[in-house]
Amino acid sequence: MEWLQIVVLAAVQGLTEFLPVSSSAHLILVPVLTTWEDQGLAFDVALHVGSLTAVMIYFRKEIKQIVSGSLGVLSGGEMNRDARLGLWITVATLPVCVIGFLLQDIISTYMRSTLIIGISLIGFGLLLGYADYFKRGTQTEYQIGWKEVLIIGFSQALALIPGTSRSGISMTAALMVGMSREAAARFSFLLSIPVIILAGGLEAMKLLRQPQAIDWLSLLAGTLLSGVIAYLCIHYFLVVIKKMGMQPFVIYRVLFGAWLIWFFHF
Structure with missing residues (x-):
């Protein structure tokens, strides 16, 4: 793989x-705007690992506390807030799996059409803006219940x-x-852990059924770059939403969705 391709995909x-x-909205543009060949399942798995x-x-x-609290409950201890958060993450992951x-x-x-992607970007972007502006409260991830x-x-x-x-x-x-x-962002990030594990696991199973030559240097580079960029993304996203809220991302989604619809359908 070219190094530029590795950097862009990571x-x-x-x-x-x-x-x-x-x-999905961004990944669809990579083959459209470049002449690169498909990166293959092995590289996809590497990016997920990162x-x-x-x-x-x-x-x-937080993960250490969740695991410790959950093990304590399994050993007969009381359900504390960390064990409850672990239970909430498990419960919230089940619907998307099934x-x-x-x-x-x-x-x-x-x-998978660009029209559906564009409409989803705009529609769910506006819904995010509405929730952020009119509905947000003060509850933390430790204070929500079964209904939430x-x-x-x-x-x-x-x-x-x-x-x-x-x-x-x-x-x-x-x-x-x-x-x-x-709290919404933190809970979303914690929910990503089982989802990424499951998605990466499915890709890894497909990879095992399709043996192919592996470019280990590209995989390592993709994993490291994806990991570093993702870590910085999490950190600075939490900083940005404290100061500016979700609205910059709402505006970006609407503009990007409108551009996708125009670019592919007009």
Whole structure:
């Protein structure tokens, strides 16, 4: 692979995995605007590993507390706030897993058009703006209950529609049920861990069934770059939303969605 291709793909993965702007909307442009060949499953897995590593390092303290609290409950201890957060993450992940498994063929066959992506970017972008401006509250990820968790969990299933953005729709739902901006973002990032593990695992299984020569240097470079960019993305996103909220991303989504529709359909 060319080094420029490695850098571009790693940057797209590292940024769009966590920003509420949709990875599918951006990845569709890479083959359109370049002459690069498909990067292959091995490189896709490497990029997922980089993103996963970044979010786990950034939230290492929270993950340690969640694991410790969950193990304590399994050993007969009381349900503390960390164990409850671990339970909420598990529950909120189930809908996207079940619905994704049932509808994956329909989605991959009929919902990959640039028109759907453009409309999703605009529609769900405006919904994010509405939730951020009118509905956000002060609850943290430790204060929500079953109802809020199920709403956020089922909202993640909407991210199966290309252009929606998993992080974007989960943050939107979190804001709608009264969470603060920072808490909504943190919870969305924690929810990304099992989702990335599952997505990367599926790609790895496909890779095992399609043995091919592996460019280990490209994989290592892609993993490192994706990880570094994703880590910085998480950090600075949390800084930006404290000062400016979600509106800059709403504006970007609307403009990008409108451009996609115009570029591919007019």
